[in-house]
């Protein structure tokens with residue numbers, strides 16, 4: 252619900268448990284008033300009052316917690332908007348124009364006091380999720396162009412506290428989404444990506460808890476996530492004892508020519524409040540993805556158990572070998588067979604072929620049809636790997652169009668993995684990719700596309716474009732990517748898409764609007780993966796988290812892990828298998844078949860249920876995560892023990908999220924107890940030794956008490 256209190260010039264946006272207040276001060280500045288638990292009466296919320304500057308260095312404008320800071324006048328904090336008008340004036344003076352409440356959202360329009368430029372701030376609450384999705388549109392209502400130098404989506408002011416703890420996700424290739432927590436310093440702290448894509452290093456998500464004392468289940472957590480897959484930044488700034496968090500498209504090397512009548516739409520910045528700790532905050536974001544973000548056509552479908560050929564065959568793919576793998580995969584109960592890299596152009600290793608999206612005739616003399624038909628005969632669907640934004644210099648495409656990559660004259664084109672980035676800001680490149688991919692999906696019954704991106708940008712030049720548009724490439728690339736996938740999805744509504752960027756380099760709320768699932772990391776060592784997956788779960792839901800079972804001895808760490816442990820780790824999200832199946836004995840295949848079967852029985856609860864982190868792998872001998880179905884009638888619990896000494900007692904695992912009064916039976920046992928008992932007494936784990944694991948299933952039992 253959104254309320255406007257005219258006498259106070261205040262808006263209150265209420266969700267089921269939270270409220271966000273903003274209003275106009277005596278001098279007409281739009282400022283933030285409140286964010287937190289909702290209060291009984293509208294008059295409980297603070298009134299909009301101008302702050303006072305208390306020294307010649309501290310202006311009122313600078314101290315007011317503005318909702319959308321335009322750079323100009325006496326302002327020194329991170330601005331949301333910085334522009335240059337056609338006459339070279341670079342000072343912005345934003346004043347309030349009007350508001351409307353439409354389609355359940357509050358839209359407040361600000362305008363420049365002199366120049367024809369408007370900013371539409373949109374606040375869309377998701378009541379039951381206690382989230383607000385914020386966007387900002389910059390509209391040029393005049394006749395002259397305006398150059399945008401920084402456009403953020405919004406800023407969030409946190410209630411005053413002694414201090415805050417900032418939680419964020421940090422990482423690297425093969426070690427993504429590690430949860431980090433620091434005390435917010437009296438300074439600026441920036442999370443960002445400048446490489447052209449979301450990044451392995453940081454992810455556009457954060458959480459803040461007052462005094463650093465909220466836990467998994469209790470306490471206040473403020474959080475936010477940005478829906479954008481290019482250069483982004485989140486800036487946390489403590490000034491005058493208070494914190495503001497701003498988020499949006501990165502201003503680094505950014506400039507956007509906004510012509511007369513045009514609008515620049517900043518990506519959505521979704522903010523939330525949880526009174527139930529970090530677990531509550533994560534579940535709000537998970538539900539948001541399931542109910543509003545993920546592609547609507549496919550979101551209700553359970554994700555299939557897949558096989559991926561990469562670790563088994565690398566670039567060495569051909570019709571017979573893939574068919575043999577598919578035959579083995581089918582015996583395990585796999586439902587989707589995905590052929591990875593190596594099937595196109597002259598792609599025999601990573602030196603050639605990217606850009607030539609036609610089937611390699613030596614490896615597949617009769618095209619993909621015989622393989623796809625065999626895969627379908629075996630009762631599976633067929634999926635394929637592509638990396639459309641890239642080109643190898645050794646490719647027909649590059650030989651034809653060397654100017655289709657980002658580049659500067661008089662400079663080398665830096666290669667990484669022997670490849671260059673295609674200039675998707677060019678319409679002809681975008682149309683070429685739509686053409687190739689559309690043909691591929693039309694000519695072959697492909698039901699799943701793994702879309703990869705294996706390098707960052709460099710030498711981001713596009714000197715053929717008008718000068719004032721040359722720095723638009725960063726944003727145009729992302730928009731083209733979204734457009735291409737949107738077009739393909741429209742033309743091929745049955746095809747699912749997976750986002751991959753050398754593992755988890757491109758996961759964010761923006762990509763999740765178009766992609767059904769994510770390859771979270773190239774690191775498939777199940778032990779390392781526990782940490783990656785734990786961090787991932789803070790921001791993203793299990794239905795998007797694809798995880799594979801691979802070799803017993805992992806090539807990255809040399810660690811040996813039991814098949815059971817590897818399966819259980821992969822079963823906590825979307826189960827996949829990436830091992831060379833010829834290397835498994837019949838006994839191992841038999842065992843694997845059992846896990847796949849068990850997973851299929853409970854996957855709906857895992858993929859669509861509420862996730863509860865019971866124990867973190869960071870500081871417990873046993874880590875554990877569980878999922879409870881929406882109706883609270885089934886629960887699936889996974890527990891992982893790393894190493895135990897004889898005599899070490901494992902404390903009982905206390906469950907969460909069950910209905911206190913319902914009875915639940917622990918599958919495979921006679922144990923039947925109330926939800927409350929499972930949550931307060933817990934389960935005795937029978938885990939032993941090194942790298943042991945289990946999956947436990949509880950089902951509500953409606954029969955009366957005995």
Ligand code: GLA
Pocket residue numbers: 561591592636703705751752753754770773
């Ligand atoms: C990336 C992906 C891998 C695999 C290879 C293929 O590294 O993350 O899963 O698809 O590319 O070249």
